[in-house]
Amino acid sequence: MDIRIIDAAAVTAAVKKLFMDCNYFIGSDIMCALETALHTESAPVAQSVLSQIIENDRIAAAEQIPLCQDTGMAVLFVEYGDKTAIDGCFEDAVQQGVREAYEEGYLRKSVVSDPVFDRVNTRDNTPAVIHTRIVPGDKIRITAGGKGFGSENMSAIKMLTPAYGEEGVKRFILDTVRAAGPNPCPPIVVGVGIGGTFERAAQLAKKATFRPIDTENPDPRYAAMERELLEEINQMGFGPAGLGGKTTALGVNIETFPTHIAGMPVAVNICCHAARHASTEI
Amino acid sequence: MTKRITLPITDEDIKSLKTGDSVLLTGTIITGRDAAHKRLYELLQQGKELPVDLRGEIIYYVGPAPAKPGYVVGPAGPTSSYRMDKYTPALLDLGMKGMIGKGARSQEVIDAIVRNKAVYFAAIGGAAALIAKSIKKEELLCYEDLGTEAVRRYTVEDFPCIVAVDSEGNNVYRRG
């Protein structure tokens, strides 16, 4: 069997570039949605907020500076080809890439060493949260993003039971978005994970926020749910920056997984308009 | 209509500001967020003097990104204000005149705003690169060890924000 050897330095370089790129350059899906929203809004405050966000994102890209000061906690989804081997330590290589991006890319270091007691800044934004899946092949595919906590803090998970059905799922998602209100820097992207176990639902919700908003769930029933939820959320009236308007969310992405006969976990991961993610293949 | 305010803000300025007004601030503001608020609040509770005089000042909830060479500050947008709710009434009662942040405040904060004739401004969350353009100078005041959370004085020119809670307690954030 042929095994492809990948240099740890190549992993570090790829991860570094991903984090710098995603913090400077907003995705074209978000930019298009913001521009569409600008035409949809009629309230002057909502229009003004949207045009300032668009201008902000243009400045960040042109000057290669972070579009938001909260450059987030680093999260990576790795699809690791089973025909590859790393010349070095994969985990160390990834953390080193994060360290270099945050230090050399003028990104904010926002991670503390211990959640409850010490809360001392690690000064290099490590450790990153790494989700790894082993897949067939000889490539490593990485999707990475910096997750700001203004929106992360507004996320929620609930272990619904099957009797709640589609309506129960939708109600929980809408309740979570309503409770978040103006805080998570609307217009937001709503990532939803349904099914699996407690932790799988949360992971799917995060993954959903990393999916471009101009795509839809391949299952037409979930795609319809994405559209309906987006419409209902945009009737809530929070609007851009929470100052009122028709654009509270830019997109709703749902990801699913089979689940237990007794369960229907639903996780809602809220992401702000600074929905930063980038992908690469090594 | 956009109102221009020169800092320090006066009681007349505050009285003239109404919820929803667009405002451009020029002058100096003080930065501070979670960790700095915790320290200031603990000092107050112990009856000790604060290392920074907040009377008459406006505090900006911000933890900027590092500045690239050639820049005064890195991107510097607002952080969520509700996390400071526990500490804000005590600072307003001390004579602080306003806050700049993003998102809704607790009823206790709104009450303290009315009681002290103060004002709460919202800046646009996530517009950090744009907002940084209005920050012309920065000076460290205290808590350097907090890094991005240190307390600094910013000199701003036409810093863009919106009146979110005026001195009569009118709140821009509607409930969904």
Ligand code: SF4
């Ligand atoms: S919620 Fe997002 S846009 Fe708002 S401050 Fe945090 S990272 Fe920036």
